[in-house]
Amino acid sequence: MFRNFRGTRHRHTHTTLTGGTGKAAVSIRPIDTTPPQSLADAPGLDSSEEKVVSAKVQTFVKNMHQRLTAKVFPENRLFMDFLRLTDTYPTDVALTLLRCSPSCDRAAAVMWRTIALSGTTVVRVMPTLLYVMEDWPLHGTSTSEGDKDIFALAATIVVWEILQMIRYPCWEEHRFARNPSRFAVLTMKTLLCHLQFENIVMAMERKRGWDTLLRPDTRHYAVGLLAREMRRVSVPLCSWIALCLLGLLSRDKPCWEVPAMAFLVEVLDCLDLRECGDRVLEIASRHLQSECPERRRLALRALVVLSKDRAMAKRMCSLLESLVQLLWDADVELVELALPILLNMLQSKDILTSSPTALKLAEALRPLFDSDNSHVQILSIHLFQEVMKSVVDEGKKPLKIHVVQNLFPFFLYWHDENQQVAQTSREALLCVAKFLKRKDLEQMLKTEQPLKFGECLLEKDKSQVAEYVHQALPYLESPQEPLQEEIVSFSGK
Structure with a gap:
């Protein structure tokens, strides 16, 4: 907030920060010094x-x-x-x-x-x-x-x-606290009031954000909340702060990295990535290698934003192996963040998946199709489709084994109670049929004929029937009755 005091050798400038509360705009005039x-x-x-x-x-x-x-x-x-x-x-x-x-x-x-x-x-x-x-x-x-x-x-x-x-009536009751965190909180409150953003102060108060900010173990959550509240009021202010944080995080030994990253990821889309995307990528890449789950989570959130830009997605190819490895992590939240990054990268027209990477991805994705988290389940099935589409020609033959193995699970999830899972599975089946060049299966999918699809599998893939039955057994314990009924019906045929 005090960056307007920073000395520069540039001419006098004027920045207007417009709040969303109907109040007059706050003008901050950096002084030439x-x-x-x-x-x-x-x-x-x-x-x-x-x-x-x-x-x-x-x-x-x-x-x-x-x-x-x-x-x-x-x-x-x-x-x-x-x-x-x-x-x-x-x-x-x-x-x-x-x-x-x-x-x-x-x-x-x-x-x-x-x-x-x-x-x-x-x-x-x-x-x-x-x-x-x-x-x-x-x-x-x-x-x-x-x-x-x-x-x-x-x-x-x-x-x-x-x-x-500068005195404000609403803060006159405050007295000095010896706790350094309380000093920081009181300073922020006064700064926000000085900028006529009392609504942010009150919103943080209602959500107990200031109390959360005082605790070291929850401080980064409160900083993220503060960033979201500030973003609603003034995008220019947030972009200004984000640039300051980029400078701090780019140091050889940056201070308070986690809170700084927590604020940055919330306002990252306020920045022009053409100008600072490479700096953000460098910082996020460093945090991605950390042993701290929270740093990796924040790095992944930054990479999600970056990967939406095709030019940045192409520059992130060096992180592909690290992201694939994250799919095996026991922390579902990390997996849930890694999946859309990989999805955005593979959807970029300029990126082709090498044979080794495609095989590693296919292997890592298979357990995720059965995830209890429907979002992870849907994203992983979508990603497998992109793997089939983007794999280089010489990688298609080695990948075919994984494609065939996933044919029956996708067929079962076509009957899932969750309509999004069912629709995504049908789309994946259509992609599998094209990959395997099975026009018969492709036609039944286009005309929405699940019964005939199952019969076709039994009739033309007789060598795979035993494998299909083996794959079906774990799904008998599913709480979804439609899924159980389909397995019993398929097995009876």
Whole structure:
């Protein structure tokens, strides 16, 4: 939300974020300012001079903080000197003050409020606070005193203090909490109110999203909920945040990857994939190799969106083997996400399935046809059809064994009580008939003649009858009466 404070060397820009609540649009005007300046950026200083100036800046800030701590209120001139020093060396002043008082004591609060009251000074300091907050939990920095670490919580408290300079009646009852997560939640609430998105705050409250956000084990779910609520109100705002998250996730050692991914996948379709699709693919590919099921789930959700774009689907071919392997996973949710990705990839006209991949897919899909999850069942049958259509010519003969083995199960599911399963199975049977070049079976499917279809199997595939009966036995325990009746009828013939 504070990205508008980030220093850029571009001209003044204007972005309008239109909410869906009938309120006036919120205009965010990034201020033209240079990146956070440290003493190293100061012109005309060599390394020794830098250390001298750095030490003087630190001494000034520490002395002023000590005087305020001792309740010795400095003269107004000293506050003006403090502001001028901060304008010149915002990063050094901010980092020194954060180290002086990580908890933002009363003396530090006075100094931060002094900065906040100056519109130009706070804009120059804010990027430093953001950098520190991004490196949760610790931000490392080098000073004249040596390498130092600063807790990101210290910067969060300061941002919260600055936000309190803008008062909102509905949040006046809130007081500081020592829990860092509560600071983050209160900060977000205030930011949303500042952008006139109180409806998002209230929606999260009704759905207990803020409470869920406070728990480490459910935080990513709450972040996803927040993203969905924000997306309903402002797509431009979400696309802006998504681009920021892409930058964070592209780092060598990204921070808080799971919550960032949880937000990103909810608003991914707000981005122009022609510009950032490759970055998203790289991030998702990395998460797909993780041992953490939640990271893999989020990676798969991102890949589902990417695979809908044909150009991106073609670039995802390198992930084909990993996705096929996921079909064997015991986590049904992961399987349910992997299936549409593979389906979108194979439906792309530019992608042909190699013989080894086709065989691996056919083997992995067979158990999924009997899944208790009807969505998995339907997707897996659809995917098998695409395997038959996309396999290269030299792979058709090896695949034929699997096609024949699946003929009878598809015939049984043509009688499924779930009409979607039944219709999908009929379509798969039609694809099987074409693959096997069985015009007789194809004709009966087109004219909807299941009884004659079964008789034809018994009459012309006598060598397979024993195998059909063997395949039918497990389905006798099915709770679906139509399925049981068809098996008994078929066996009696």
